[in-house]
Amino acid sequence: MARRAQGRTLGRTACSRFMMDWLWIFFLHPVSFYQGAAFPFALLFNYLRTVDSFSTRARYLFLLAGGGVLALAAMGPYALLVVTPALCAVALVCSLGPREVHRLTFGFQMGWQTLCHLGLHYTEYYLQEPPPVGFYVALSSLMLLTQRVTSLSLDIHEGKVEADSGGSGNRSSLSECLRKALPYFSYLLFFPALLGGPLCSFQRFQACVERSSPLQPSVSLRALTWRGLQIVALQWLKVALRTVVSAGAGLDDCQQLECVYVMWSTAGLFKLTYYSHWILDDSLLHAAGFGSEAGQRSGEEEGYIPDGDMWTLETTHRISLFARQWNRSTARWLRRLIFQNSRRWPVLQTFAFSAWWHGLHPGQVFGFLCWSVMVEADYAIHTFASVWISSWSLRLLYRALTWAHTQLLIAYIMLAVEGRSLASLSRLCCSYNSIFPGVYCVLLFLLVKRKQKRN
Template sequence: MAAAFDVYYDGSRIFSWVSDLSGLPLDQVNFVISQILALACAPLFRNTLHPSTTSPATRHTFGLVLGLVFGYFCFGMQAIHLGGLPALCYIVMRTQDPHSMQRMVLGVALVYLSCIHLHRQMYDYGSYTLDITGPLMVITQKVTSLAFSLHDGLTRREDELSADQKYHVVRKMPTVLEYFSYIFHFQALMCGPVLFYRDYIDFINGHTFLKHAPPSSGHLDNNSNSRKVVLEPSPYLVVFKKVVCSTMCAIFFLNLIPSFPIQRVKEPEFLEEFSFPSKMIYLVIATTVCRFKYYHAWLLADAICNASGLGFNGYDAKGRARWDLISNVDVLKFEVSFVLRDSIEQWNKGTTRWLRMLVYERAPRFRTVLTYALSALWHGFYPGYYLTFMSGALFTFASRAVRRSIRPYFVRSRPLKAMYDLATMITTRLVMGYITFSFLLLEFWPSIHVYLHLYMFLHVLGVLALLLLPVLLPPPRRACQPEKSGAVCSNGVVSAQH
């Protein structure tokens, strides 16, 4: 494995001594160092390079150059692919008919990304090395969302657009500097969160804070005679909290993962000697521990964006500034949600918006299937991914059936409602461990063996819920309502709002 890593990983070796001292792989060391440097540079955007004193071109250039430096530091010559994919897509945007350009960009981006996925699967199978596939996945989201926004702005009338499409619409082709700055800006290059072009341009031009009316408690200075000065809220308390939470997640992961490795589920001892409840408890704990790795990376990336002034999303009802415009995850809501739908919607939220924007709101039919297909292809080709996607679809539909048929009997009193919520929260935790271990394990037959040793019991219950509940406990009748827009989850699950 070490030899394969040396051949496949092309990042800088300057900090090999840190890797040797800490025992962490060099790719992880380089990632953390690049993110710490990005966090240190981020306040320059908010202070030294503030839009009131700095031209957009300078801010574009600063973010672009730092992104290129960090990309080369972490990936070496492989970083050429980070430029290759968006360069090809930009040529398509500039040269093709806007009526079909967006589909061509989507095709080019997915083919390019798929080739990189397959290359890694061939030469570094089953590895969790931090290579260019992660940034390329985010770049794919950026170029395709921009292409669809351009298509809307150049070919469709205002009254033909949905509310989200009106928000994201782009009516002018970006210049080369604007485009590649958007692709490579250092705050979110390494692991997201995905940022849509309209939000990025508002940030560069300094329009973000002007779009949201400040609360009456006084964030506005009207002392000047002819203009209003918006006093921007400080992000540093939010940044501090996210950095602390990110650090704690990293510590939890490093200390707990040796005791709960996901690979243990393939061992005969686990399959033959662990009791049924022990197997389920282990799956829940092991998958939860693995999530701390994602929480660490995503919360740190959120902090970098916020420290630069990126991610402001207005004020809440109490007048407090919100910094969740491009947040990747809400850890607490994900871990303690009462229902599967709510839990999934808090995971990789930018990808949720991307899938909704490209597929769910546009497909005339087979929305759910097409959304799953795009999400699966975007993730790659490991069979474990597809087991998770298919199981996720089943349990999303099953949870809807349970909610429609059983929940009405428990909302008539607060004690019954509390019992129902507790039961669904526990069930959601079990389902999460049950369906996501294969995503981490990556392999098909080992995942199937685990399911068989668990008697496929949750799959069976899910199918029974779909087939029998509507017959045995028909949902109460209610007035017909227009179909509400669904929420598209980061793994492709489309969940209607009930």
């Protein structure tokens, strides 16, 4: 009887914990709550887009108005941190030529974002006070706005998008300028991608808004149902893993192999959270008509890719492939913005800029720079192994070992980046887990020396 009562108590505890976690994901978490609240309006836009009386201009205004309302609801007065640079970016796009538009727009946008991140540093580290939730949401939305602004300016600079600049200053030219600026302003603030979601190019956005095609409710419903089931499954895994993590020790009082388990399980919680949010964001874009099927019908060159491919991320044995597949639209944006334009040390410059874009917290700087070194080591190690390992049994063993090491390296980097502060970074570096990046650093040094001797 005592065991049965204890089992009932444990069952009620697990059930209540699951319900609390579920409430946190969908009702208490600020971004998830407002993303879920935007779903009916996304479906409404997708329906109205097929109505002949819903003009193209009305579509742009609907998306822009929805973005404004969502920003005010989610951020409050901090919505000005997002609306102000969007206005300035549109003004720069409409007034500058293709040659200088990207350089000046990029400088202004990153300068504004850096000032906002410095405000967060001042509040967290100097005043020792937690900033309002609306400020965090605004900073996250501002980072996504930076992606869209720089993507648009690059498209104009490269001739993919034609932007008319100038104006004589009279009333007719002003109204004409406002008419031409409406698609840009709507693109920067359209509500399905304001708080999250993969980067949508301006060409894709414009093609999806201006096209008229009949709805396919069966396809959309099937896709949305599948995404909902994935979120439920991920939430179950998260509840189970959180129970195990909360029952164990932390990095402060763990010992040797126990520290490895703590690091891996804690990073697993972070990854499950990212996966859930990415699927939710992708579902909102799909509901509004900006999903993968829309990209195939619009004939977009780059195509639509969701941010997370869980199978590839969890099975790859190469940390370089993990870097390309993690948050894929952001990785593609960084490759186009930094990597392809870097003459020396492109990997280091790309990860350094990523640390700048994320906010330059101590843990972020260390984590992204460590990630760049691990990617360079990955290239060297796998190049060496492809030449010297020929037996299939040794290749299988090598793949298993490098898979485990890759997962542990990613967990180490993720704890550094998510911890952010100097105190959490020092605890991580002083733990037993630092041996894993140390192994790759030693192997990289030995392989570079070997290559220099051969040359």
